[in-house]
Amino acid sequence: MLVSLIIPCYNEEEALPFLYNALCDVRKEVKDHDFEFIFVNDGSRDKTSEVIKKFAAEDKDVRYIIFSRNFGKEAAMYAGLKKSKGDMVAIMDADMQDPPSLIPSMIKSIENNEADIVASRRVNREGEPKIRSFFARMFYKLINRMVDVEIADGARDFRLMTRQVTDAILELQERQRFSKGIFAWVGFRTKWIEFVNTERIAGETKWSFWKLFKYAIDGIVAFTTAPLRLATYLGFGFAGLGFFYLVYYFIRAIILRIYNEVPGYPSLLCFILFIGGLTLMSLGILGEYIGRTFIEVKRRPLYVTAEDSDKNS
Ligand code: UDP
Numbered sequence: 001m002l003v004s005l006i007i008p009c010y011n012e013e014e015a016l017p018f019l020y021n022a023l024c025d026v027r028k029e030v031k032d033h034d035f036e037f038i039f040v041n042d043g044s045r046d047k048t049s050e051v052i053k054k055f056a057a058e059d060k061d062v063r064y065i066i067f068s069r070n071f072g073k074e075a076a077m078y079a080g081l082k083k084s085k086g087d088m089v090a091i092m093d094a095d096m097q098d099p100p101s102l103i104p105s106m107i108k109s110i111e112n113n114e115a116d117i118v119a120s121r122r123v124n125r126e127g128e129p130k131i132r133s134f135f136a137r138m139f140y141k142l143i144n145r146m147v148d149v150e151i152a153d154g155a156r157d158f159r160l161m162t163r164q165v166t167d168a169i170l171e172l173q174e175r176q177r178f179s180k181g182i183f184a185w186v187g188f189r190t191k192w193i194e195f196v197n198t199e200r201i202a203g204e205t206k207w208s209f210w211k212l213f214k215y216a217i218d219g220i221v222a223f224t225t226a227p228l229r230l231a232t233y234l235g236f237g238f239a240g241l242g243f244f245y246l247v248y249y250f251i252r253a254i255i256l257r258i259y260n261e262v263p264g265y266p267s268l269l270c271f272i273l274f275i276g277g278l279t280l281m282s283l284g285i286l287g288e289y290i291g292r293t294f295i296e297v298k299r300r301p302l303y304v305t306a307e308d309s310d311k312n313s
Pocket residue numbers: 007008009010011012042070071072073076092093094095097200204205206207
C-alpha cells in the first residue's frame with residue numbers, strides 16, 4: 001500500500017531538513033508500506049524550492065509542486081491532495097508541530113479498520129498568546145452554534161485518511177476553502193488522537209492575529225448562512241419595537257393629551273445611531289456573501305503551478 005504525505009511549505013527552508021529526516025525515519029519504521037512525500041512550495045521567498053529539489057534529486061519518493069506565488073495553505077493542501085496517489089493520504093505541517101512520529105500508529109488505526117480518518121487535536125494552546133487562545137475558543141463556540149457539522153476545537157489539519165475520504169474532499173471544489181469545515185462536512189468515521197502543542201522548530205508562524213480574524217470570518221461565511229438570518233431577525237425585532245413605540249405615543253397623545261413634549265433628543269440620537277449601525281452591519285453581512293458568490297462564479301483555479309516534479313523529469 002502506498003502512503004502519501006503532503007507537506008505545504010511557505011518559507012520553511014530551515015525547518016524542512018529536520019522534517020525530511022523525521023519522515024525518513026518513519027519510512028524506515030513502516031517497512032511494509034511505500035511512501036511518497038509531496039512537498040508543495042506555496043510561493044516561498046526563501047530557498048525552500050532549492051531544498052525540496054535537493055531532496056527530490058536524491059530520493060525517488062519525493063515529489064513536489066512549486067506554485068507561481070503564495071496562494072495560501074488551503075490551496076497548497078488541495079494541490080497536494082490532488083497530486084497524491086496513495087491509498088492513505090496524510091497532511092502535515094513543515095515545522096514539526098505535527099509530530100511525524102505519530103504516523104505509524106495512525107497507519108495502524110486505518111489498517112485495523114478502526115476509522116476512515118485519524119485526525120489530531122491538540123489539548124493545550126501553550127506557546128500562544130493568551131488573548132489569541134481566548135478568541136479561538138470563542139470562535140469555535142460561535143461557529144458550532146451556527147453550522148450543522150461539528151467543528152472540533154483545537155483540531156489541526158494534521159490527519160491521515162483513506163483514498164475514499166481524500167476523493168470526497170477533492171469533490172468539493174469551492175475556491176474559498178475552509179478545511180476544518182470541509183473535513184467535518186465530508187463525514188466518515190474519525191478517530192481523534194490528542195497531542196501536546198509544541199513550538200515550531202525553526203522560522204516563525206505565518207499567522208498574525210488579523211489573518212486569523214479574517215480566517216474566522218471566512219470559515220463562518222463559507223459554512224453557514226446563519227448571519228444573514230441574524231439580519232432578518234434584527235430587522236423584525238426593531239420594526240416591532242418601532243411599532244410599539246408608535247402605539248405608545250399615539251395613546252399618550254389621545255388619552256393623556258401629551259403631544260408638545262420636546263425633550264428626547266439624546267434618546268432619538270441613540271436610536272438613529274444604533275439603527276444606522278445595524279443597517280450598515282446587515283449590509284456588510286450581505287456584502288460578505290455577495291462578494292463570495294462573485295469569487296466563486298469566476299471559477300478561477302485554486303493555484304497556478306510553476307514547476308511540477310512529474311512534468312520536468
Ligand atoms: N503555509 C503555507 N502557506 C501559507 C502559510 C503557511 O503553505 O501561506 C504552511 C506552512 O509552511 C506550514 C503550515 O502551513 O507548513 C502551517 O503554518 P504555520 O506553522 O505558520 O501555522 P501555525 O502552525 O502557526 O498554525
